[in-house]
Amino acid sequence: MVDVPFDTVAGIPPAEVGEVDLYHPKSWWTRYVFSQDAKVIAIQYSITAMSIGMVALVLSWLMRLQLGFPGTFSFIDPNQYLQFITMHGMIMVIYLLTALFLGGFGNYLIPLMVGARDMVFPYVNMLSYWVYLLAVVVLVSTFFVPGGPPGAGWTLYPPQAILSGTPGQDWGIILMLASLILFIIGFTMGGLNYVVTVLQARTRGMTLMRLPLTVWGIFTATVMALLAFPALLVASVMLLLDRLLGTSFFMPTLVEMGQLTKYGGGSPILFQHLFWFFGHPEVYIVALPAFGIISDLISVHARKNIFGYRMMVWAIVAIGALSFVVWAHHMYVSGMHPYFGFFFATTTLIIAIPTAIKVYTWVLTLWRGDIHLTIPMLFALAFIVTFVNGGLTGLFLGNVVVDVPLSDTMFVVAHFHMVMGIAPIMAVFGGIYHWYPKITGRMLNEVLGRFHFWVSFLGAYAIFFPMHYLGLLGMPRRYHDIGETAFVPASAHDLNAFMSVAALIVGFAQLVFLFNLVWSLFKGKEAGGNPWGAASLEWQTPETPPGHGNWGKELPIVYRWAYDYSVPGAAGDFVPQNEPPAGLLAQGAGP
Amino acid sequence: MSAIILFMAGIAAIAGWWLSQQRLAAKPWLEEGVLVDLREQSGSSPPTAKIGLGVFLAVVGSLFALFISAYSMRMTMVDWRALPVPALLWFNTGALVLSSVALQWAYTAARRDDIDGVILGLLSGGASAVTFLIGQLLAWRQLAGAGYFVASNPANSFFYLITAVHGLHLMGGLVALGRTTSKVWRSAEVIRVRLSVELCAIYWHFLLLVWLVLLGLLTGWTDGFVDICRQLLT
Ligand code: HEM
Ligand SMILES: [Cu+2]
Numbered sequence: 001m002v003d004v005p006f007d008t009v010a011g012i013p014p015a016e017v018g019e020v021d022l023y024h025p026k027s028w029w030t031r032y033v034f035s036q037d038a039k040v041i042a043i044q045y046s047i048t049a050m051s052i053g054m055v056a057l058v059l060s061w062l063m064r065l066q067l068g069f070p071g072t073f074s075f076i077d078p079n080q081y082l083q084f085i086t087m088h089g090m091i092m093v094i095y096l097l098t099a100l101f102l103g104g105f106g107n108y109l110i111p112l113m114v115g116a117r118d119m120v121f122p123y124v125n126m127l128s129y130w131v132y133l134l135a136v137v138v139l140v141s142t143f144f145v146p147g148g149p150p151g152a153g154w155t156l157y158p159p160q161a162i163l164s165g166t167p168g169q170d171w172g173i174i175l176m177l178a179s180l181i182l183f184i185i186g187f188t189m190g191g192l193n194y195v196v197t198v199l200q201a202r203t204r205g206m207t208l209m210r211l212p213l214t215v216w217g218i219f220t221a222t223v224m225a226l227l228a229f230p231a232l233l234v235a236s237v238m239l240l241l242d243r244l245l246g247t248s249f250f251m252p253t254l255v256e257m258g259q260l261t262k263y264g265g266g267s268p269i270l271f272q273h274l275f276w277f278f279g280h281p282e283v284y285i286v287a288l289p290a291f292g293i294i295s296d297l298i299s300v301h302a303r304k305n306i307f308g309y310r311m312m313v314w315a316i317v318a319i320g321a322l323s324f325v326v327w328a329h330h331m332y333v334s335g336m337h338p339y340f341g342f343f344f345a346t347t348t349l350i351i352a353i354p355t356a357i358k359v360y361t362w363v364l365t366l367w368r369g370d371i372h373l374t375i376p377m378l379f380a381l382a383f384i385v386t387f388v389n390g391g392l393t394g395l396f397l398g399n400v401v402v403d404v405p406l407s408d409t410m411f412v413v414a415h416f417h418m419v420m421g422i423a424p425i426m427a428v429f430g431g432i433y434h435w436y437p438k439i440t441g442r443m444l445n446e447v448l449g450r451f452h453f454w455v456s457f458l459g460a461y462a463i464f465f466p467m468h469y470l471g472l473l474g475m476p477r478r479y480h481d482i483g484e485t486a487f488v489p490a491s492a493h494d495l496n497a498f499m500s501v502a503a504l505i506v507g508f509a510q511l512v513f514l515f516n517l518v519w520s521l522f523k524g525k526e527a528g529g530n531p532w533g534a535a536s537l538e539w540q541t542p543e544t545p546p547g548h549g550n551w552g553k554e555l556p557i558v559y560r561w562a563y564d565y566s567v568p569g570a571a572g573d574f575v576p577q578n579e580p581p582a583g584l585l586a587q588g589a590g591p
Numbered sequence: 592m593s594a595i596i597l598f599m600a601g602i603a604a605i606a607g608w609w610l611s612q613q614r615l616a617a618k619p620w621l622e623e624g625v626l627v628d629l630r631e632q633s634g635s636s637p638p639t640a641k642i643g644l645g646v647f648l649a650v651v652g653s654l655f656a657l658f659i660s661a662y663s664m665r666m667t668m669v670d671w672r673a674l675p676v677p678a679l680l681w682f683n684t685g686a687l688v689l690s691s692v693a694l695q696w697a698y699t700a701a702r703r704d705d706i707d708g709v710i711l712g713l714l715s716g717g718a719s720a721v722t723f724l725i726g727q728l729l730a731w732r733q734l735a736g737a738g739y740f741v742a743s744n745p746a747n748s749f750f751y752l753i754t755a756v757h758g759l760h761l762m763g764g765l766v767a768l769g770r771t772t773s774k775v776w777r778s779a780e781v782i783r784v785r786l787s788v789e790l791c792a793i794y795w796h797f798l799l800l801v802w803l804v805l806l807g808l809l810t811g812w813t814d815g816f817v818d819i820c821r822q823l824l825t
Pocket of ligand 2: 280283326329330
């Protein structure tokens with residue numbers, strides 16, 4: 001552990017840090033590769049997550065090609081389709097979104113937003129990234145081993161996940177589980193940093209109730225992830241032992257290819273409990289950071305203070321707590337005591353209350369705001385629309401009677417893509433367009449950005465909106481080819497083809513975005529320190545991009561919350577968090 | 592899943608208590624100026640590393656609570672045959688208790704600035720922890736020798752798995768302990784290592800507590816309690 005310079009008496013980081021106390025890179029390697037600077041680690045996390053995300057995107061093209069034009073692409077056989085689904089789902093949820101929100105945004109924004117010089121355990125933080133990278137490498141290796149990646153669906157339900165009929169049963173599943181275990185270990189190292197930094201390294205005056213909502217979102221999500229990921233760890237380890245040593249934690253007595261297996265007596269339901277004890281909080285682990293980011297984007301780009309800040313904080317905490325008692329709503333069709341079903345349906349519907357509160361407060365923040373339709377704002381608006389859309393279908397599915405017929409149809413696929421696929425991705429994009437100027441000192445190209453936004457937003461609707469309808473028709477999910485059926489009319493096939501074309505176009509727009517990221521790094525407009533006129537601390541750094549140690553010689557002192565926009569009587573249209581009040585003669589602090 | 596629910600309720604209570612002291616009802620939009628920071632008010636807040644350890648222990652705790660949940664769910668299936676607990680486990684438990692006591696002793700010595708006491712405590716704590724680990728391995732061999740293999744019954748699988756996970760955590764602790772000991776060795780100033788010694792002691796006590804709970808579970812002592820929990824949920 002690192003000796004953090006710390007004023008143990010006051011419990012607050014001392015304002016000045018001597019040269020020796022900070023970790024200092026000594027060579028090119030320790031500056032850019034094995035760096036312990038949270039900002040560099042954030043960029044490493046983001047690049048890795050986006051690269052593996054591209055793999056998941058390509059897989060989604062392949063799946064859509066198969067669904068849109070069944071029979072045309074002979075190189076996609078049913079087994080491969082299942083493998084694509086599995087890898088796509090797993091990568092998107094865990095290796096892209098979780099890593100990007102917490103490892104990427106968390107690492108970059110937490111120290112800057114709370115006014116710290118760095119994370120509190122920089123060495124552990126660096127290890128976290130390298131273990132994550134290792135997890136990604138192991139994951140990618142499944143594509144190259146005999147038998148290919150696992151094909152049991154991203155939920156990896158046993159017994160099927162490790163039986164010989166399932167693709168990837170050989171090596172794929174073993175490596176997948178190993179990769180998950182690594183991911184969780186790596187995440188825990190990072191997560192400790194994010195939580196303890198928020199608890200301990202806030203600068204003078206930065207009370208909890210002055211934290212930007214982005215920090216609240218990431219903080220709560222990290223706490224949840226730290227407590228929920230162990231469930232996935234336990235499930236993965238036990239499944240791995242079932243596969244490798246022939247134990248029967250989850251494996252029931254069964255006959256495989258005409259022969260009795262060595263397994264007996266295990267409980268697949270036990271796996272489902274463990275998996276969803278992690279799986280449901282996971283939805284909010286990607287949603288809460290998105291909530292926070294969206295709140296900040298809306299406030300900055302509508303030049304208005306956030307409506308109901310306290311309510312927002314309470315809602316975030318309430319959602320975090322409640323989401324640990326709803327997991328079994330994923331198991332309505334697995335068989336359970338009816339009272340259990342009732343209990344979990346109730347808790348599920350209760351979560352809708354704090355979630356709805358958040359939506360109202362966003363709308364009320366926008367109300368009579370001075371809305372600038374900048375690219376981050378566009379993405380924020382898109383997030384709200386998409387999230388509401390997906391949330392409403394979620395209310396349908398939260399009810400046992402409605403869920404039972406819709407379970408395992410495309411309706412469910414449409415629902416979760418809206419609520420935990422497209423919506424968080426919109427927040428990611430909004431966040432990147434918003435903070436890129438701070439990270440690089442340059443603006444992203446406006447024309448390319450608007451193109452990226454409109455194609456992605458409208459395109460995503462073109463893909464997933466009609467999908468609800470297919471689900472209501474009864475079109476099952478995870479099917480390579482549904483063939484000729486009585487309940488699916490011919491027009492549904494045209495719709496499928498249309499959705500696939502839309503998916504390809506959306507995918508192309510992401511390439512434009514990646515190009516923009518690289519191009520603007522060299523050719524983008526110079527941004528200056530605070531191009532959006534934002535009040536929160538990260539925009540008040542003495543240098544842009546922020547230098548090593550973030551704050552130059554002295555830590556900023558915080559005098560107000562992060563949302564002082566359009567304050568009546570104030571000189572500018574925003575007041576930075578570290579600007580002393582008029583009455584108080586500053587001791588040289590403040591701009 | 593009752594063990595993990597109980598554990599989460601505990602965490603929620605702690606989190607709720609902490610949050611209740613953070614003035615969450617403040618109206619930040621009305622308050623300007625340097626606020627009295629709660630961290631300043633409370634006088635001495637614990638050092639960062641200690642808080643980090645606390646958060647880590649919460650994570651490890653949830654890991655073990657989940658194992659216990661899985662254990663208590665799986666043991667109700669018909670094929671469960673409890674395995675005889677090797678007598679060696681009692682000896683091992685003794686070693687682990689000694690180990691914890693020794694580290695506590697090292698910590699009190701560190702507070703008295705008694706460097707020899709610290710070194711003695713750390714070394715004997717480490718030695719008895721290693722004894723514990725070796726004893727666990729021997730217990731494994733005894734069981735395997737008597738025909739209780741990992742895969743032959745879920746009770747055996749859980750026994751090996753849970754003891755292995757606990758042992759791994761202890762081995763991780765030994766790494767930290769080794770680093771602390773070498774730090775003490777090199778620098779004569781006890782003040783500089785007091786915190787590290789304290790952290791090791793806390794971690795050891797925690798692992799001892801976990802071990803006692805696991806022992807109760809594996810020997811079937813807590814069966815009655817597990818039953819009650821199960822009844823509560825159904
Ligand atoms: C343009 C973007 C995307 C397209 C075209 C797309 C397409 C698909 C398709 C075709 C399936 C398989 C449906 C089936 O046959 O069951 C699928 C499954 C899935 N997708 Fe996406 N997806 C996209 C983005 C995302 C994102 C951003 C996420 C992040 C949460 C995500 C998460 C999942 C999950 C969890 C599954 C379920 C896998 C399983 O059934 O095991 N997708 N997606
Ligand atoms: Cu859920």
